[in-house]
Amino acid sequence: MAQGVNIENFSFWYGQSQVVKNISLSAPVRQVTALIGPSGCGKTTLLRSINRLHELHPGTRAAGRIAIGEEDIFSAAVDPVDLRRRVGMIFQKPSPFPHLSVFENVAAGLRLHGLAQGKEIAERVEACLRKAALWEEVKDDLGRKGALLSGGQQQRLCIARALAVEPEVFLMDEPCASLDPVGIMRIEELIRELKHDYTVIIVTHNMHQASRISDQTAFVLNGELVEVGRTKEFFLAPTDPRTEAYLTWKIG
Amino acid sequence: MTNRRKRKALGLLFEALCVLAASIAIVVLALILYYVFRRGIGVVGFVFLTSLPAPVGVAGGGIGNALIGSLLMVGLGALIAVPVCIAAAVFLDQNPASKLSAFVRFATRVLSGVPSMVIGLFVFGQLVLRTGNYSALAGGIALSIVMAPVITLSAEEMLRLVPSSQREASMALGASKQQTVFRLVLPGAAGGLIVGVMLAVALAAGQTAPVLLTALTSRFWLESLQQPTASLPVLIYHYATSPFADWQAHAWGAALVLVTAILVLNVTAQLSLGLSNRRR
Incomplete structure (x- = not known):
């Protein structure tokens, strides 16, 4: 069941340095929210806070509230391991598990969480590969190692793997950064499909990509949220001069 | 111009010295293999x-009991050392910056520098003297101590080769730390771990x-782990x-068997490491 994400007054520190400064932002359910901004501005950190992946590094600290649906993800009742099952994540570098086959990569989450048994696993794997628009390319050799696929195929495999555990939210950290134009086009088509069923938050350096695929765009600079708006208006008529400067390549 | 020519000449000289040094190492190995083969093959x-x-x-006569004794004690040593050392390597990999990790790494390096005679003496004093007899068990324990640093250090290296991007992907899928170790890190590094164990063996x-001081030797077939054992x-x-x-001739033959076994292990390890690297 897709859920929206509500970020309220959220800050994040690595040791002494504050990389996310009091950001409030809400990602509406079944829409694509794009986070743009120069490298090191804190947008990836913000993204990785939504599944509490950043806690794994020592010396980090977070303040503020992030809610998925109505639930505060930092509340004591939430187990971060369980949270990460509910929040799918796609990374900049395609990261299929290299020792596993295409089939087993998608089945990994199902087996991990005991979501399916026996024949059901094969059905779910096929469904997820179809949803990730990869089935036709891999159906004849599901036993091939996932790492042997092309970069774009690997990324779609990772999406299928994330789909298998039925997340409520999809986080994507520059999913197209290492792909060729055809691969990028495929992933973008896929994101447009995914938003019918999921809430998607995507970090991208490519502003054209943000304008093509997102419903809402947020501009982050030096850890602060500068501006957020409906994507069309955001790109056509930014209200903050810093946004306009960034969009016209004057900063970043 | 002359400066450049001088640099080039120096570069050539150093290259020649490096090739020479490398060849000396190879020649020594080749000579050993040649002599052992020539004297032992008959x-x-x-x-x-x-x-x-x-x-x-x-x-007639042969080395059957020593062969079995060696296999048994080395196997016993690996059986003790492998689980402990792999577990230690997992700890080092999961807690790379902790104080205990730094201490474990230091202790492991020191242990790898301890002469094997000292390890033999340690087991002799702690086990052989206490139980009152030389045994295959004591030999296996001594060999496990010899293997421990090799397995631990190589296993840590191999585990570290599993990229953090994959570990994060596993965590992001909702795997716990333990599940990530058992389902991703250990299977992903399995090839390298086996190579490390082979080298240690x-x-x-x-x-x-270590075996001379703990298992002594025996002229009979092995009957229990509690008795002196040939190797x-x-x-x-x-x-x-x-x-x-005739005994000296048998020594050459036994040396040939031992050297061949070690050579086969090393070459297999190197080859499989090369293969697994290419797959990455």
Whole structure:
């Protein structure tokens, strides 16, 4: 069941340095929210806070509230391991598990969480590969190692793997950064499909990509949220001069 | 211009020295292999590999019991060392910056520098003297200590080769730390871990002092882990230093068997490491 994400007054520190400064932002359910901004501005950190992946590094600290649906993800009742099952994540570098086959990569989450048994696993794997628009390319050799696929195929495999555990939210950290134009086009088509069923938050350096695929765009600079708006208006008529400067390549 | 010519000449000189140094290492190995092969090949045969040692002057006889003793003690050592050392390597990999990790790494490096004679003496004092007899068990324990640093250090290296991007992907899928270790890190590094164990086994198989001081030797077939046990290195030591020509010949034969086994282990390890690297 897709859920929206509500970020309220959220800050994040690595040791002494504050990389996310009091950001409030809400990602509406079944829409694509794009986070743009120069490298090191804190947008990836913000993204990785939504599944509490950043806690794994020592010396980090977070303040503020992030809610998925109505639930505060930092509340004591939430187990971060369980949270990460509910929040799918796609990374900049395609990261299929290299020792596993295409089939087993998608089945990994199902087996991990005991979501399916026996024949059901094969059905779910096929469904997820179809949803990730990869089935036709891999159906004849599901036993091939996932790492042997092309970069774009690997990324779609990772999406299928994330789909298998039925997340409520999809986080994507520059999913197209290492792909060729055809691969990028495929992933973008896929994101447009995914938003019918999921809430998607995507970090991208490519502003054209943000304008093509997102419903809402947020501009982050030096850890602060500068501006957020409906994507069309955001790109056509930014209200903050810093946004306009960034969009016209004057900063970043 | 002259400056450049001088630099080029110096570069050539150093390259030649490096090639020379590398060739010396290879030549020494080749000579050892050549001599062992030439002197040993005439002795090795089915009877040699499967018989008990014969008394001086009696024809035939072999190294069967020493072969089994070596296999058993090295296997026992690996059985003790592998689980402990892999577990230690997992700890080092999961807690790379902790104080305990720094201490474990330091202790492991020190242990790898301790002469094997000292390890033999340690087990001799702690086990052989206390139980009152030399045994295969004590030999296996001594060899496990010899293997421990090799396995731990190589296993840590191999685990570290599993990229953090994949670990994060696993965590992001909702796997716990333990699940990530057992389902991703260990299977992903399995090839490298096996290579490390093979190298450690090869090292332990050739150790003389630890087994000499703990298992002593025996002229009979192995019947229990609690009794003195023959092994190849100790047999070679005894036979080679004996005044009898047929025993000396048997020492060459045993040396050939041992060297071949170690060489096969090393080459297999190197080859499989090369293969697994290419797949990455």
